Amino acid sequence: MSEHAPRKHTEVAVGILLKSNGEMLLTSRPEGKPYAGYWEFPGGKLEAGETVEQALRRELQEELGITIGTASVWKVTEHDYPHALVRLHWCKVFEWQGEFEMREGQSMSWEPWPPQVKPILPGAVPVLEWFAEERGEPFDPATIG
Numbered sequence: 001m002s003e004h005a006p007r008k009h010t011e012v013a014v015g016i017l018l019k020s021n022g023e024m025l026l027t028s029r030p031e032g033k034p035y036a037g038y039w040e041f042p043g044g045k046l047e048a049g050e051t052v053e054q055a056l057r058r059e060l061q062e063e064l065g066i067t068i069g070t071a072s073v074w075k076v077t078e079h080d081y082p083h084a085l086v087r088l089h090w091c092k093v094f095e096w097q098g099e100f101e102m103r104e105g106q107s108m109s110w111e112p113w114p115p116q117v118k119p120i121l122p123g124a125v126p127v128l129e130w131f132a133e134e135r136g137e138p139f140d141p142a143t144i145g
């Protein structure tokens with residue numbers, strides 16, 4: 001491959017689980033992964049042949065032990081990390097079934113607005129900006145991470 005070949009995107013499905021009281025689910029990245037200990041929205045990489053919804057359903061089953069209802073893509077972002085160029089497909093999720101089990105030794109937290117946990121993964125920050133816009137509030141990224 002040429003030194004100047006474009007980097008290939010890693011496609012990632014990410015779930016924004018929202019409770020009726022407005023709280024959102026954040027999970028911490030497990031030990032052994034890049035950015036271990038950072039808070040993120042749960043999800044993971046698409047496997048060959050999967051749609052975003054299928055990948056998200058599989059990942060949340062594997063990582064959290066829950067079965068999600070329908071999920072459709074809300075927005076798409078890209079983030080260029082030293083370890084990967086990722087394309088994040090963000091899905092809002094309002095329905096799920098099952099008891100939460102942290103199957104990868106991660107932590108979970110239902111967070112109010114604005115979220116209190118730190119640090120938050122850089123690639124998740126746009127979501128917080130959109131939520132602030134939806135609420136008509138200013139958002140200062142310096143207050144997180």
Ligand SMILES: Nc1nc2c([nH]c(=O)n2[C@@H]2O[C@H](COP(=O)(O)OP(=O)(O)OP(=O)(O)O)[C@@H](O)[C@H]2O)c(=O)[nH]1
Pocket residue numbers: 012014033035040041042043044045046079081084086088121122123124
């Ligand atoms: N799940 C998740 N991934 C995110 C978010 N923001 C963000 O930049 N990413 C990036 O998207 C990629 C997701 O990969 P992952 O390591 O969580 O996925 P995975 O569970 O399939 O990993 P593995 O099978 O390689 O262990 C990582 O490069 C991660 O840094 C986010 O809010 N949630």
